[in-house]
Amino acid sequence: MNDGAPAHPDGHGHVDVAKVTLSEEIVDRASVASTDVAEYATWLGDDALILAQQLGWWISRAPELEEDIALGNIALDLIGHARSFLHYAGTATGRSEDDLAYFRDEHEFRSVHLVEQPNGDFAHTIVRQLLMSLYLFELYRELAGSADATLAAVAGKAEKEVDYHRDHASQWILRLALGTEESRERLLVALSDLWPYVEELFRDEPLHDVLAGIAVRPSGLREAFDRVLTDLFAEAELARPRTPTTSGGGRRGQHSEYLGYLLTEMQVLARRHPGATW
Amino acid sequence: MATSTRSSAVTADPKAGAWAIAASVVDPEIPVLTIEDLGVLRDVSVSGRAVSVVLTPTYSGCPAIEAIRDDVVTALTQDGWGPVSVTFTLSPAWTTDWMSEAGKAKLHAYGIAAPTGSAPLRSAGPVRLRLSVKCPRCASLRTRELARFGSTSCKALYECLDCLEPFDYFKVL
Known part of the structure; x- marks a missing residue:
């Protein structure tokens, strides 16, 4: 309200919102992405979108009502991140977030292979959640300092939400690992099935060099990811899996057989009834 | 007009x-x-x-x-x-620290526990301790979390161990 009020403090504390003045440039809807930034935003948006679509399957099928709601809420956060990233990506080519989500084909998606791996049993979904949320937390924490104001704003908000997601997954890892023989056995199978897809998350691509200062180099996140995982595995009495790494290729549009089926289900309504509203 | x-x-x-x-x-x-x-x-x-x-x-x-x-x-x-x-706008990111004191009192009267404490700037790890949450019905601090994710994104589901009522908690973000 007061012009000339001090800039908003970056930290936390009691803030009189009536005194906060926002500058034009941080109103994210106003900025337009360059071609390279749009490509990078698509990578981020696609990871969040595909993971959200996977989690949506659990609604009405989770082992208990509370878990149904938890996975639904996490999916909703991820949809929010995907919308922000894809909206921004679309500004480069005049496409909307819906154009990008519903009217691109499989080879045009840039998500990593881990998010397209099937839900499997609950243990598989939780292991995928753990690996993705630990990775995304470290990624968004770094990206919040990006030279690109829009990416930084989306990441700064997403970081706090993903913190809850990794907490949720970590609690389940402990419960499954230290629960019954059956739960532990299933968790071990899931860890070994999904471990091959971890490496791709931390692989640097040429675009990361092009966007130095804007994009986050994923290789630099590995140490922090490993540290959190080591502590959690020690508490859960788990050993790191030894299954070998897959080739990946999601960032270049090369996907496993699962993505096509997932997209078909996600896109069918929008493609059958273009422009439909409800 | x-x-x-x-x-x-x-x-x-x-x-x-x-x-x-x-x-x-x-x-x-x-x-x-x-x-x-x-x-x-x-x-x-x-x-x-x-x-x-x-x-x-x-x-x-x-x-x-x-x-x-x-x-x-x-x-x-x-x-x-x-x-x-x-x-x-997404920046600076919304935090429960911006909720007014009047708002917290209204939440409590409505039966939803208000956020406890301030949002941590950086959490140390994914598994952490929390302050106890006060039951909005009987004010007991003997409560426990039933589910971290409640009826909306911003709430968690708690249960009071004294009056035995379940209640929503507006979680710190």
């Missing part, structure tokens, strides 16, 4: 008038809280009768933000303002 002679659009301090109208809009999911109580209303600027409002969503995927936008436009239009434009 017909009521504009008595509207805030013609009062001495038009910006304060427009702010007051926008600030009266409530959260559709927690109708005891206004968007000002929540810290969702971030800026109002006035030029003639045109108003620009800046809102920030509580959570990235919060579905209520679009309903709030529509309600802000309706409230200002009915008060004689127009055109009304609403933009969203």
